[in-house]
Every structure is written in C-alpha cells, then in structure tokens.
Amino acid sequence: MNKSEPVISVIVATLGTRFTELKRMLETLENQTYKHFEVIIVLQNEQDHWSDILATYHIQTKLVITSKRGLSKARNIGLSHATGDIVTFGDDDCWYDATTFSHVVASFQTGKDVISLNMYDPDRQKFGRRQRIQTATYLTKRELMSRSSIEIFVKRRCLEANQHGPRIRFDEVFGLGGDYISGEENIFLADLHRQSYRTYFHPELLVYHAVQPRLTRLTTEQVVSKGPLFKRMYNTPTAFVLLSVFCLKKRQTKLFWKVLKEMWNYQPRGER
DSSP states (O other): OOTTSOOEEEEEEEOSOOHHHHHHHHHHHHTOSOOOEEEEEEEOOSSOOSHHHHTTSSSEEEEEEOSOOOHHHHHHHHHHHOOSSEEEEEOTTOEEOTTHHHHHHHHHTTTOSEEEEEEEETTTTEESSOOOOOSOEEOOTGGGGGOOGGGEEEEGGGGSOBTTBSOOOOOTTBSTTSSBSSOHHHHHHHHHHHTTOOEEEEEEEEEEOOOOOOOSSOOHHHHHHHHHHHHHHSOHHHHHHHHHHHHHHTTOGGGHHHHHHHHHHOOOOSOO
C-alpha cells in the first residue's frame, strides 16, 4: 500500500449472517479504482464463518471477533483497529460504485474534514430521503439529523483528542443494541460539529443501499428515543422545543409526556 496516498479504513459491523449482501459489498470494494484502503470486519458472533471467505478477496482485510453486542460498540471497536487516514462505516448490506473512493479522496484533498455521501437504491431508483439539498454544501447542525452512518467519511485525526476537544466516538447508549435504537450517527456528527469539524455534503456521490418503503407510523420505541437524542445533541431547553415540534408534526401527542419523562431522566454519559 503506497503510504503517500491517504488510506481509507472501512469499518463494517456485522452479525455475519448476511452472506450474500456482505459478499456483494466486498466485491464492490475489490473493484474500487482507488486501491489504498483496509476493511475491518467487526464480527459480533463468536462463530467465525468469514476468515476463509475473506481470504478469497484481493483486498486488505482484518477480522475482529467480539462477543459484545451493539452497533455503536462494534464501530468503536473497529475504530480502535483502524490505521487509515480516513474512516467510513459501511453496513454489511450497502455497496459502492467503482469510483466512489477516488471521488471521496479528491474531496478530502481540497481541505474537507468530514464529508457525507448520498444514499441511493439503484434497484428502486429512489434516494434515502427527499432531495432538498441539490448542490454540494456544508450542512447545518439541524441538517445533520437526516444523515445515515453509511454516508459518513471522516479524517481519523479529527476523532482523536486535540486542541479542539476530547476524542470522539459513537455514543454506545444509542444505536441498535443500545438503550435507544437510533440516532448514533447524528450524535457522532454533532460532536464533530461542536469541535468545528463541519460536514460537507456531496449529493452527487452515492452509496448504494436498499431503500425501504416509508413507514406511515413510528414505533413507540422510535418516538421515545427522540427525547434523549435531542437532549444529547443540544441541551434540555432546546430539546424540549424540538420534542414538542416533533410530536406535533408526527402526530405523537399521546406519547408526549412519556417521551418528556424519558428525556428528563436521561443523563448524557457518552463520548463528548
């Protein structure tokens, strides 16, 4: 691997059960025109079915096996093994265009610290969200709420303790397997934003992932998680306002007091 070129660390947290999907991802990594990257598979399964499979790919891979469960925990474990200059967090069922990493590196070479790609389903020809932002631009803190972890690329040095603040990791209270099932990527980007690392959005650069039909109803678990998420990203007064607007907009007023109580009892204890 040529050390004069920035190296990308692709961290993939997986239970190891999506064989077809993860193989598709590895194939698209093998086909990248930019070859300076490593793939760190964090297998949350003590039964290793992947060592022999990974050996068949002509890319640099590292398999880390852990008994710990939780998406944020697994990504933090992956970060502890990353050696690249740039880090991204792929799901085991996402995949990439052959030139994606080349475009990502070109963007970082213009001075960016954090960039976001755009999730797209090529089979259904649908984006992961409404395309309100049509041109490349820096995102506001509010706009970070709509980002997905698989879209994020960040310089690894921004995640370590420096003059801007303490080290940044995924808050393990949030994300699948945590106390609250979502929001970990929003907190991650908000913590970067707090230390003046702004996220630059490239709507033209795509990461592929199946886009599920939009659900008409949020689950109670999803709604309840919003109070702690808003409090973690902002502060209690701002979280109260955002929560009130959210419950009105999503017609979840019946759950308002339950969510408010959860928000009030929640005390941030993740990485800041």
